[in-house]
Amino acid sequence: MPNEPAPLTGLALFGGVLCLAMANFLAILDTTIANVSVSNIAGSLGTSTSQGTYVITSYAVAEAISVPLTGWLSRRFGSVRVFVTCLIMFGVFSLLCGMATSMTMLVACRVFLGLSGGPMMPLSQTLMIRIFPKDKSHAAIGIWSMTTLVAPIMGPILGGVLCDQFSWPYIFYFKVPLAILAGLACWKIIAKFETKTVKASIDKMGLLLLVVWVGALQIMLDEGKDHDWFESTRITVLAIIALIGFISFLIWELTERNPVVDLRVFRHRGFSASMLTLSLGFGAFFGITVITPLWLQIYMGYTATESGYATATMGIIAVFIAPAIAAAVSKFDPRPFVFFGVLWLGLWTWLRAGNNMDMTFWQISMPMFYQGIGMPLFFVPLTAIALGCVKPAEMDSAAGLFNFIRTLSGAFATSMVNTAWENETTYVHSELSGLTDRVGVAAQQMQAGGMSHDQTLNSLNWMLQQQSSMIATNQIFMWIAAIFAVGAFAIWLSPKPQHAVDPGASH
Incomplete structure (x- = not known):
């Protein structure tokens, strides 16, 4: 188009890429940064750990709701204006989250944080493609995709370090200057790429x-x-x-x-099948990333930092093999990639169901390290299937639904897995109570060692609670492994995609 602004070059391009990548990084980072800090947040605000998971689900649900609104907001107010506003508001609500004095206030601020973060993900990608020269658009998508993979890895690590070295509010405070400065810089650098506005109805x-x-x-x-x-x-x-x-x-x-959400794209069998696999696979994946740090911190004595390092190992391999997977998907049928990737995630989840209380850090983290191989095999090809099975004119709607279902699956899985874990722990505890130290030998030995009656009972109860949680955790992993298996086979309900799609398009 003759009136389209010229792509950025040199320092301006570097600054634009940095700010757009920062926005996408922060929005995705917030989906995992609080995972390892839930127990600290709940304890500080005087609520239970189960209520602490509202910090995760409130953000995810709000983000899922705001993603479908991105298109209308861009048409009505302009894509650059919406992006910059969301980025600055993201910084403001991050500040308010850190200042929260109750769980109710924190959850409310997380809702607004999610509403601000939702549009940042798709807009950061489209704007990055616009500021790059046309012949280098793949480089733009590559840079953007790298932040998408790095952010979930960095989330648990940053959350753990900030929570342990400072306090939980700093997992929100550190984002404030980054978001606001990036927003102001974006307005300065990419304002000329503003889109035309129309009074579109919603x-x-x-x-x-x-x-x-x-x-x-x-x-x-x-x-x-x-x-x-x-x-x-x-x-x-x-x-x-x-x-x-x-x-x-x-x-x-x-x-x-x-x-607001075009459900007509579900008439394509390939899209419906890929969404079934996405909801099952991503829900299962998010479930294990939520329950693992809770188990490590509450019952294994790990700090938030240590549990963050253990959880983050799952994403290390993914960063390095994702580009190769993206290249392979453009040449071959993506369905076998998805099938193997989801089945791989399920296999390692099943192997992790043999955990015990005597495991070392490396015995816990290394299976998660190898499990991470399945992540790019799952996410990257599934995108190609979902968008390759719809008509070109429907790709925007399909991409919006892809992000909506992905985010919503994570939110629902967090609640359901946490509920099942607590219920199973309570059930196992009640079953084991009648079988533990029936003749009182252990209690007598502990009291003979100098412990009081109350100390003995509390010690025995805590050991029983630890073993109950371990059994419950392993059972949850078995169920999640089965869900992965169902999700893997569901992809074969999809036909081979009709046309190739850039793996970064769904974002």
Whole structure:
């Protein structure tokens, strides 16, 4: 186009790339940075660990809801203006998260943080492609994709170090200057790439129904375990609202001319199959990344830093082999890659189900290191399948749904896995209680060693709780391994993609 601004060069290009990559890095980093700090946050704010997971789910749900709005926001206000505003607001709400004095305040700020972070991911990619010369667009996607892979790895490490060396608010504080400075610099550097604005209408009813059913379902999953599930009127009402809201959302979006979420792309069998694999595979993957640091910190005595290092080993190999996988997917059928990748993740999860309380750091982290091979084999080819099975005009809608389902799967999995883990630990504890030290030999020996009666009971109970959590953790890993297996075989429901798609397009 003759009136399209010239691509950036030299120092301006470097600055633009740095700021856009920083925005994508921060948005994705926030999905994992709090994982290793949940127990610290919960203890500091006087809530249970299960309630502490709201810090993760609130951000993920808000981010999932805001992603489909990116297109409308860009048309209505301009892509650069929306991007810069979201980036600066991301910094502001990060500051407010660190200043939170209660779990309610922190969760509320995390919701607004997620709403700000959602549009940053797709806009950072499209803007990066625009500022690069056309013949170097693949370099832009490569740089952007690297931040996508590095951010989840750095999240647990940064979260652990900042939490241990300073305190949990610093996992939010450190992002404030980065986000605000990057936002101001972006406005200075890439303002000329602003898109034209139109007074586009938004599907208000579709958006309302989306917020209602997603919000009701997430609250139900988060609070169900604390209210004895459907024995509680509150949980029952939330379930009814979620069900009616979801059905209404489906009907409305399938009949609306300009839906906020274009569900019509599900008519393509390949896209539907890939979304089934995505929801099962990513939900299972996120589940093990949430439960692992909780188990390590609460029952294995790990610090947030140590659990962060252990968890982050899963992503090391992924960074290095992702480019090779992307190149191979463009030449071969991507379905075998996805099948092997998801099955590989499931196999190592099954092997990790043999963990015990005497394992060393390396015995825990090395299986996760090898498990990471499956990550790029899963995510990169699945993108090619999802977008390669839809019409070119539908790729934007398909990409939006891809991100929406991915983020929502992580949020739902966090709640369900945490609930199942706590319930299973309680059940195993009650079963083992009647079988432990039945004749009192261990108790007598402990008291003979100088411990009081109460100290003896507390010590025995804690050892029993540790073993109960270990058994529960291994059982959860077995279930998750089965979910991975189902997700792997589900990809064969998809036909071979009709056309090649750049693996970075879904982001």
